[in-house]
Amino acid sequence: MAPERTRRRIPDATVSRLPVYLRLLGEQGDEGVDSISSERLAELAGVNAAKVRKDLSYLGSYGTRGVGYEVAYLVYQIRRELGLTHDWPVVIVGAGNLGQALAGYGGFGERGFPVAGIVDVDDNKVGTVMGGVRVRHIDDLPQIVQTKRVNIGVIATPGMAAQDAADRLVKAGVTSILNFAPVVLNVPHGIETRKVDLAVELQILSYHEQRRSGGVGGAVGSGPRSATA
């Protein structure tokens, strides 16, 4: 626990944009572009140019005034800051529809997140192979996490089982969880969790559609009234 001075903290909003810049920079690099301005990068990312510059400034002053940013170097710096200089193996809990799609998706491994294993409680699924990975029983979770040095777990179980899955992941030693189940997870302090909820996304779109299409007649009922669904 070396008291290394707490490094400059990067705002959450910036952290969530860095991966986008990273991908775009990678694409630009592949196309032979070796220098890029904040203006151009902003256009590609669909954001404000000043925001791009401010975001990148958190990494340090890696731009050249009058010119722009060297693509390759910037890629390296972002990767370093995001901890992408080495792989982060992930373990998937739940080998259903979604778990299957995730395991069969090559994009993870390419981006530095190889599937170290996928587990399930259903004996009918254990032993089958999905996306080149054999499904193992959830009791093997601790062993997988430890031998493969897994820090990140992905929950793709039904909502009912999500908390159980989270508990098992934490107990096995996982410290970050990506949760696809529509459930608010209860985890110990220090465990990082992120939730991806498709129903929520659709409902947000629904809100805007509803708003667009007539915006609702007047407010119904000025006062509280008992109305059963």
Place this chain on the structure above:
Amino acid sequence: MAPERTRRRIPDATVSRLPVYLRLLGEQGDEGVDSISSERLAELAGVNAAKVRKDLSYLGSYGTRGVGYEVAYLVYQIRRELGLTHDWPVVIVGAGNLGQALAGYGGFGERGFPVAGIVDVDDNKVGTVMGGVRVRHIDDLPQIVQTKRVNIGVIATPGMAAQDAADRLVKAGVTSILNFAPVVLNVPHGIETRKVDLAVELQILSYHEQRRSGGVGGAVGSGPRSATA
């Protein structure tokens, strides 16, 4: 400028939380709870109680001081505000790994987003059935959108094809898009889009893991892995 054509606008942050409250309230209702306090709801949602009250206040004053909120009535109000009083059929573009998982997922229909159709360019996939829905050719998109009154489209194609899919969706008449491809979509003004990018989520987790494990200069004793690109 035009007068306030817009009635009370609900902040984006609130809109994104309402679906969570809605789900929790539904669960509580199923368990026989007919009244709930902001404190309790906040606990279930993992947020601050004042935030819950402020969020709900955008819907109107539907609480009873000293008591709390009537669950059934609150559910009704949130559903009305989110436009969930009727179904919103969705069309899925791309019948691959992910499209298949989405089509096979019953949760959508249950929550008011039935799959009106799924389309693909691959003739080998056209005609097959996924999750009870027959895959149709993408050229049928306009017809599906119009006959089924579809407003929401879901993009589950590779990144390369995502912009094309978006263009086709918009041309067909869709006004909201949920995009799973890791691409920044370019759409006309007025079209609502939301993006779900798993790689971004994982990279955000990676950032925190990297930070946790000592920060600069990775603590893991792996080899010199300084590949840029």
Place this chain on the structure above:
DNA sequence: CTGGCTTTGTGAACGCGTGCACGAGTGCCT
């Protein structure tokens, strides 16, 4: 009916993220 208890609804303070504006550095051209 009154007093005490509970919980809502919201004004106000605060903090964070965004976008503008501009000084400061860099490279190129004359």
Place this chain on the structure above:
DNA sequence: AGGCACTCGTGCACGCGTTCACAAAGCCAG
């Protein structure tokens, strides 16, 4: 060498979202 065009880095102001704190409002017991 000097001037010019360009782009970064950032101070600053603004707006949104979060949180606290409390008066208003409703319920209930006695």
